[in-house]
Amino acid sequence: MNVGGGRREPAGIARWTTRRWLTTGVAASAVVLLILGALGAWALGTTSRLTDEVTRYRSPALINAVRLEAALVNQETGVRGYGLTGRRDFLTPYTQGRADEKTALQALDRLVAGSGEAEKDLREVRSAVASWQRQVARPVASASGADAIRIASDRAGDGKRLFDSVRSSTARQQDHLLAARQHAGANLDAAQRLRNGVFAAIAVVIVVLMCAIFYGLRRGVTGPLTRLGAAARDVGRGQFDRKVPATGPADLQQLARDVDGMRERLLEELARSEEARSMLDQQADDLKRSNAELEQFAYVASHDLQEPLRKISSFTQLLQRRYGDKLDERADQYIAFAVDGANRMQVLINDLLMFSRVGRVHDQRSVSLEDSLNGAVDGLSVAVEESGARIEHDELPTVHGDAGQLGLLWQNLLSNAIKFRAPDRPPHIRVSVREEDGMWRFTVRDNGIGIAPEFREKVFVIFQRLHTREAYPGTGIGLAMCKKTVEFHGGAITIDPVDGDGTSISFTLPLQPSAEAADSEGSLVS
Template sequence: MNYRDRWPASRLLAAAVAILILVSGGAVTAIGFALNSLDKQRAVVLDQIGPARRLVIEMDAALVNQETGLRGYALSASSDFLTPYTRGIEAEENAARGVTSALRTTRPDLLARLAETRGIAQDWREQYAERLIAQVTENGQPQPGVGGTTVGKELFDQVRRSVNQLQADMTRDVDAARAELDLTADRLLWLCIALGTLLAVIIAGVAVVLHRILIRPLATLAAQVREVSEGDYGHAVETSGPRETVMLAEDVDAMRRRIVSDLKDLQRSNAELEQFAYVASHDLQEPLRKVASFCQLLERRYSGQLDARGEQYIQFAVDGAKRMQVLINDLLAFSRVGRITREQTMVDCGELVDQVVDSYSEVITKTSAVVTHSGLPTVRGESSLLSGVFGNLISNGLKFHGEQPPRIDIGVERTGKFWTFTVTDNGIGIDPEYAERIFVIFQRLHHRDDYPGTGIGLSMCRKIVEYHGGTIWLETAESPGTTFKFTLPVVEETGDKR
């Protein structure tokens, strides 16, 4: 594997991100132009032509009110009828100003037609309406025919035609603006659909490319690492892909090679340890047995000929040799845990504890002890090793008791994927500061003359429990007495008890 001629993953990711940014930028720009055009068309419809057309309709109504008021005044000579006329003129002025404000910068042609319409309306007022009002006011009598009704009608018809034409022009412009607005909205919709489709295609393409150049090599590397982690240390780890992935594969393979080398060293060390165990169990113990035997022969041969101190020295030698044998045997047993393995089977902890209790029946009877347990589960493990855990904990409870008869209670509860066993006694207890020291091999808290033993029992318990995938600790919050807790994995019921 040569990673120097490969692209780094960071550059590949940067290229993919750049493509997405360029496409997204183009999409945003195009949509921005479309939205700007849509906003302009909306302004034409809602802010310019539309309001102006409504004002022209109001101006038309104001002119009609002027004509109606004028006619009523001419027929009745009552000044009340002039109110619609004067208010119509005011409404016409307001509507014209509104139209002018709405169309000032965009539609000069419509403003010219508006001015023309207002000129015709002004001619009608000057040539007919104002003269008729003056005549009726001067005479104080109705003047239905004064001023020429035909002339007034012709002039006002011109006004109405001009207004209608202005309304028609504005209606046509509003319809055209609405059509353009709908067209722009449709264009924007299709543009969004097209851009969305394009982005989806680009993202899918980038995803496929990234999968081929990043995800697939990583998945291949993960599969090979998993194969090595499952025990196939001879499998070489290699993969293709970007520079970082290839470098990672080389590092993992280098680690695999180191593990293989260390494993060989470990196997060689285990072989040497096996040889040492053989020597310790045979060659070393033979001289100890001879020392103990000949010391005992000296004691019997010269019994009564040595003084008390000489006999005491011989007893010390015999006792030391025997204790050395016990220590060697315990050390060998400790070294065999996890090294010399047997097939793990389903172990009924209830039956196992009954067997342990039965083996201590003499001590239990002698001390009037009580050992209880309930609901202990079935776990997978080596029966002889687990028996050693319960045996050591029960033995400690029987050994380190107070004035009251020993009482040992064994319980269990499930905590997730583990069984948590609790072994509680009413003995002398352990100071919390020694919670870790007690699990160190050959560590004792009491003199051997007070309590027999080598101090390896709890070390054996920890090694056995950890070998079975659990942990063990001293529960320092419990008092009086001593409480040990340890965990073992839960085995789901499958019907297979082997």
């Protein structure tokens, strides 16, 4: 069932995976090879059996039949010579022939056992030989010289007839053995041809299987993988409109569909990213316009707003000097309020201008924090002398940053430590430094009134004050400016928990970069 108009699931053989294809191919190849192996084994066994039949039975039987005939001929020659001459030395071929006959008959008994025709021929040869030996050979050979000649003469006709019978039986035996050998040889030749044909067929089938496997792997695995890889590389090079083809086994098709799905999601994400980039470009333009308006506001605040404040303060003071004897005490108080308000407004505007310049106007270079801290202490020399403050510090490193902003950082931290001192003891300020995780960690510790834990984050918010202006004067911008300065330089600032009285403020700054990096960054800034 095709739900929601999605792709139809493949059916039948199209659902086979690469593993199933390979398993089926290997199993089919194994079955074919087993069948061919069985045929080859049968051909080899048949050839071996026929070879044994020819070499171990047929040929030796024929050879021993010829030897038997030769032994019998030797016997006849010896008997006939002895019967003509009566000399015993003529019996030597007969004696040797008897021994050869025995050997040949023993071999033939073994070689023709179980072969009906050959056994019959051997019995006929034995019968003919026995008749000739009984009636002619043994009587002549056992008689004395004169008697042997007489017996041989008397039985010459029977001897010829009987030995002709021997010759006929041995000839038939040899003919039958020769025919059997030729038949076995023909069978062996046929078996060898069959064997060669079977092994040639095996070789052809193996070559065909290899070609089929190579073609199947190329078409079903390597080909789809190559096309999939090419499409994936094209997509990786940015051709997101290139559709990934889904071919080959089911698992490779699923992989191709997954890759194509990722391509389509990338297209969607790119479309959304392009839309977001357009919105960011628009927002950047709006931000540039807003920054330009803020710069204009800063200019107005630094010039146009301060001028009226100076006039208000100056004329109010002039009014007090000229008409002070004509005004009552309440009027003098009102004039003092106006002058104080104008002065505080001017200080607030200056602090706001300094806060807005952090991160916007800067000059990056190598800054000696030792000199920067000493400059801040010198700038606070009056407050230090009046409060009796004691300031100690470790040897401070050199960092990369804006010297003016880092000087204001030290000035704000030290002035806060002096301002928020305990009434019963002079300020004691300790500045320490250590290297930590590729950063410098600075700690400014004092013995003042401290900051409650619930206000440790609140103090870094601009205009946030923990005390009244009458108790501790100020605009509430100092620590906010410290936080902005530290973060602009790539660090972080926190209020640390302390044991006992006082406050501990820690901030981090990156280690001094290499000279090349510093020069490069300085040139970009300039």
